[in-house]
Amino acid sequence: MRAALALARRSLGRTWPNPAVGCVIVKDGKVVGRGRTRDGGRPHAEVDALNQAGEAARGATVYVTLEPCSHFGKSPPCVDAVIASGISRVVSAIEDPNPEVAGQGHAKLRAAGITVDVGLGAVEATRDHAGHFSSIRDKRPHVILKLAVSADDKIAAAGHKPVAITGEAARTRVHLLRAQCDAILVGIGTVRADDPLLNCRLPGMEADAKLELFDFEFTQFTDGLGPGIRYPMANMPNMRC
Numbered sequence: 181m182r183a184a185l186a187l188a189r190r191s192l193g194r195t196w197p198n199p200a201v202g203c204v205i206v207k208d209g210k211v212v213g214r215g216r217t218r219d220g221g222r223p224h225a226e227v228d229a230l231n232q233a234g235e236a237a238r239g240a241t242v243y244v245t246l247e248p249c250s251h252f253g254k255s256p257p258c259v260d261a262v263i264a265s266g267i268s269r270v271v272s273a274i275e276d277p278n279p280e281v282a283g284q285g286h287a288k289l290r291a292a293g294i295t296v297d298v299g300l301g302a303v304e305a306t307r308d309h310a311g312h313f314s315s316i317r318d319k320r321p322h323v324i325l326k327l328a329v330s331a332d333d334k335i336a337a338a339g340h341k342p343v344a345i346t347g348e349a350a351r352t353r354v355h356l357l358r359a360q361c362d363a364i365l366v367g368i369g370t371v372r373a374d375d376p377l378l379n380c381r382l383p384g385m386e387a388d389a390k391l392e393l394f395d396f397e398f399t400q401f402t403d404g405l406g407p408g409i410r411y412p413m414a415n416m417p418n419m420r421c
Contacts, residue, residue: 181273181301184243187216187225188308192360194219199246199276199312201225205233205267207240224249226258230265238266245305246312247276247298250285259288269295273305277316311362324361326354342374355382 188202198221205213215228226248230237248258270289286296314322328345337343359380
């Protein structure tokens with residue numbers, strides 16, 4: 181399951197509007213298939229892994245970070261692909277709160293004679309799927325606050341002059357978050373004062389950051405911001421920001 185969770189994290193920020201799921205297929209103690217939700221949300225992780233496993237999937241065990249879907253969307257249900265492949269056991273980290281799934285995927289697998297175990301890696305999966313859960317349960321995006329504050333509660337030097345507060349490790353973490361999130365929210369005051377790039381500058385991940393900007397006051401701004409996309413907050417409930 182740890183491997184499936186790691187695969188899922190590679191897809192964070194790249195699968196909207198679908199959750200980033202990871203899947204590993206194991207047979208006779210060997211990994212025969214690995215998959216993750218691909219860019220744009222398709223194919224789903226289970227199908228991705230099954231395609232890699234091929235006939236080796238028959239009689240194998242699936243480890244997946246979220247309950248396999250049981251409904252028709254833009255893709256057929258993943259449970260159908262799992263059943264058709266001959267998988268004998270599914271280990272799922274957590275149940276999908278989406279009312280179109282909500283235990284129905286697990287139930288359909290059990291009805292087909294597949295052993296289903298739920299809960300392995302649940303804590304980690306709940307954290308990683310926070311954006312999906314917030315979208316479904318609260319009808320709002322999951323928001324991560326990035327804030328650099330000095331020990332005396334300051335965010336800048338006298339006269340609002342910028343000063344380095346964090347170090348290299350924190351900056352690396354921020355750039356990773358930019359790549360893993362669906363959007364970056366920023367106030368118009370920050371844009372006008374700092375003209376931030378808001379991109380990801382980690383080696384090999386330069387293309388992963390999305391320049392999608394939302395001003396808290398819904399002020400329209402375009403000068404010098406490149407291909408930024410602006411949405412009203414009401415239209416972004418299932419984003420991770």
